[in-house]
Amino acid sequence: MIMRHAPITIIILLLIGIGAQAIPIFGLLAMALIGIWWVPFFTNMFVLVVGYRAVIGGTSRIWLAVPIIFYGGYGLVMAWSHLEFQRFDREFRHFNAGKAIPFDPKRHAIVVEGSQGTAQALVKDYNAPVAYSLPGGGSC
Numbered sequence: 642m643i644m645r646h647a648p649i650t651i652i653i654l655l656l657i658g659i660g661a662q663a664i665p666i667f668g669l670l671a672m673a674l675i676g677i678w679w680v681p682f683f684t685n686m687f688v689l690v691v692g693y694r695a696v697i698g699g700t701s702r703i704w705l706a707v708p709i710i711f712y713g714g715y716g717l718v719m720a721w722s723h724l725e726f727q728r729f730d731r732e733f734r735h736f737n738a739g740k741a742i743p744f745d746p747k748r749h750a751i752v753v754e755g756s757q758g759t760a761q762a763l764v765k766d767y768n769a770p771v772a773y774s775l776p777g778g779g780s781c
Contacts, residue, residue, distance in 0.1 A: 654687045746770050
């Protein structure tokens with residue numbers, strides 16, 4: 642029933658997406674022109690066109706469900722993922738609380754971000770045999 646009220650632009654976009662998958666030359670052409678970005682590009686363009694057409698009255702308002710479900714679902718999955726990460730981070734920090742990595746100055750070196758003076762201060766103030774500083778605050 643809903644496809645009966647679909648505008649021609651939605652049908653054309655669907656056919657382009659299916660054609661790019663079913664006919665190898667279209668898929669190869671898309672990969673050559675825009676690489677891995679063609680699938681998300683056309684997917685988002687499809688969803689945005691569906692929503693735009695529904696808003697301007699080019700098709701039934703029921704088509705607004707497509708972008709709402711697509712982007713709303715993405716938002717929910719993203720929020721759930723962030724909550725899961727925060728839960729994992731809490732467990733990880735709780736598990737590692739109070740644990741220290743043994744440091745043997747005869748086998749290990751100290752590398753710090755900051756100026757040369759920071760490394761020199763470690764050697765002077767803490768009797769470390771050697772300490773290195775990364776130039777410009779770079780990373781290992």
